[in-house]
Amino acid sequence: MNKLVLIAGGSTLVYACLAVLMGVLPGIELSKTPPGPGVLPLTALQAEGRDVYVANGCSYCHTQQVRPLPQDKIFGRPSAPGDFAYQTPELLGSERTGPDLTNAGVRQPSAVWQYIHLYNPRAVVPESIMPAFDWMFKVVDQALPGMTPVPLPKAYAPPHGVVVPDHQAEALIAYLLSLKQPALPGSSGVEGESTMPSMSSVIGAGTPIAAPGASTVASAPATRGPASAAGGYDVAKGQALFTANCAACHQANGGGLPGAFPPLKGNAAVNDTDPAAHIHAVLHGLQGVKVGGVAYSSPMPPFSGTLNDAAIASIIDYERSSWGNHGRVVTAEQVAAERAKGK
């Protein structure tokens, strides 16, 4: 019997000590991590949305941790301990089959886009493999006051009536839009200039290899005009940046989504000889403007904080010389000049 006590009891005692040392004690200590500056608890609706996120296992494909690595810069600044003060259960995740969502509310602030994407992700991102959450919506004959109909593309819309989100979807989108990283003290944060040199180095590193990859993505619906005619800029780089930052709304074919996101194809500002309005829109975003006589309510996020002048010039040049557009291409210096003017 003594031997049994020694082996079973002894090893269990050793293990219990290690479990306290490696599980419980770090847990106690780290549970006390105070919230970082600007880190706020969720509102009731957002918290409800977080429960919807958990219940449907969103974090099996979407992480919420930005690593201090160059490839994670596109998702925001590196996560800090104080970011997680109000996050129980933790949703850091272990796989990134879809993009990281730490800063999703900043990267994609348009609720309209979020609703369309949630209803069926392929309506806005044809290559997406995210499940459709159309069961969080209902079809009604007519949107009553207080209901916001989702402007789905024809191929995804029901034959009759309009699609409106149910309460779960509203809570979930409220949560997603609340995912915004507050700036860290001592740096100018996501909107800051400090992120830019490294940002450009990431893009620079990717450029030579991005070309064949980018064309694979675009092999979906892209109908690019003769790029060489525009000349003077790197088409592959421009296309890669456009795919990463713009195509989710304006679509790879530049056509936008009728009623939701304006087209860039044939867009007056994009074809204008004076590029100021175009540059201004990409730098500072847009909201509540009419394009081609149609009013669009979705906000467009500003890119001044996440992309440097050369990258913005590449995107603008790609837009101005694709899909039959024939705007004059711009230079990084023009973007810098526009940036210097401020909003």
Place this chain on the structure above:
Amino acid sequence: MQTSVTTYHPSLSEKDNRALASMFVAYTIMATLWLLFATAVGLLLAYKFGAPDFAPGAWLTFGRLRPIHTNATFYGWASLALVGLAYYVAARSSGTRLYSAKLAWIGLVLFNVAAVAGTIALDLGYSAGDLEYREWPWPIRLIFLAALVVTAWNLIGTVARRNSEDIYLSNWYTIGGVMWTCIIALVAILPWYQYGLGQVSVSGYYMHNAVGMWFTPLALGMFYYALPKLLNRPIYSYALGVFAFWTNLVFYPIIGAHHFLFSPLPWWLQTTAIVFSVAMLVPVWGGSANFLLTMRGRLGDMAHSYPLMFIFVGVVGYLVGSTQGTFEAFRSLQEVWHLTNFTVGHSHLTMYGFVNFAIWGGVYALLPLATGKAPGQLGLSLHFWMAVVGSFIYVISLSIGGTIQGLDWIHGRPFIQSVVDIQSYWVWRGVGGLLMFLSHIVFAWNVWRMSFGPSATAAPYAPRHAEEAAA
């Protein structure tokens, strides 16, 4: 020190043997049902990667089925199968009957109640949080903990009745595994130190310990019994087995934070985890060498013994999978592989290539001894080859696809490109997964034969050298 596996004790009655056999059969059958369910779900999940609009709706949505697949695999299939084996090994190696057959049945019911309730809860959207392998709401995890306590009590009681001074090494591993897992389950349930980042550190601890201090010791304990049994020779080095036991115990609990490299967890915690991930090579290589050296010069026997082939693959899976885990823990490699599908390949190499093959080897080696009924050679070979080829395709395709994902990110390509680039590897993963699933159907048939089939006329697996060894 006791170095050989004890055989039948003369004082055991036919009734005791029957009670042990029916308990073993019941655990194995229930485990097999969970295997079929969990891997059918896995197959559906794999299909959804290529056809995301297939099987729509809340109950079949990917994010609910994903934890159902992992939890049913862990706590339905592998846990039940390994506990059944542990009981059989404990009773036989101690030359005694089970301490309490009734407790074993109560445990079986508790394990199943937990797994059924957990599955339903997850499908209805009741998740404790997307916390890997502990998604079941806590009351359900309490039921699982109760099953563990019952099992520990029963195993200890059985070994306490042994007819020799020494405790055979297998029981060190199995009793240890169950006792430690009681602690793991408790640490995971208690809420007071699990807020925000605190919970992240507990997740790191839990998700690795639930694998490495539960499935690993139970599978290794089974190796230490089944290998000598199949080969009719003692384990190569008993002392090496004891050494691996203690080093595994001390090193393994420290490595959990390597799941959160580059996270906001304290850097020292991450570095400690990496250092001990390297230290894990000691028990892994020590244990694997012990098993392989026990088989030395007898690899030819595998041509006549599928149980031996399953165990051989299991040992190789343990060696390769764990060594891969050590390398994955290096920051330089995590930079590429972290958060990609490479990790999914790794978890299947270990849980499937090691744990599943170990279970199958153990069941094929020991269940016929308990029931006197054997499966057919065709069933054995179909199961073996489909499982081997299927899991090979699965792991290789995800390892390559995951590497491509990681490199796409490093090269700064648009994120969606990484989804497009891995698509064809997901198709191959599905092909591998289909073969694996088909092999499980054959396994179920084999279990049926071993449980209710015709009795074998001769000893099911008379080792070739039995006569020499007995002489």
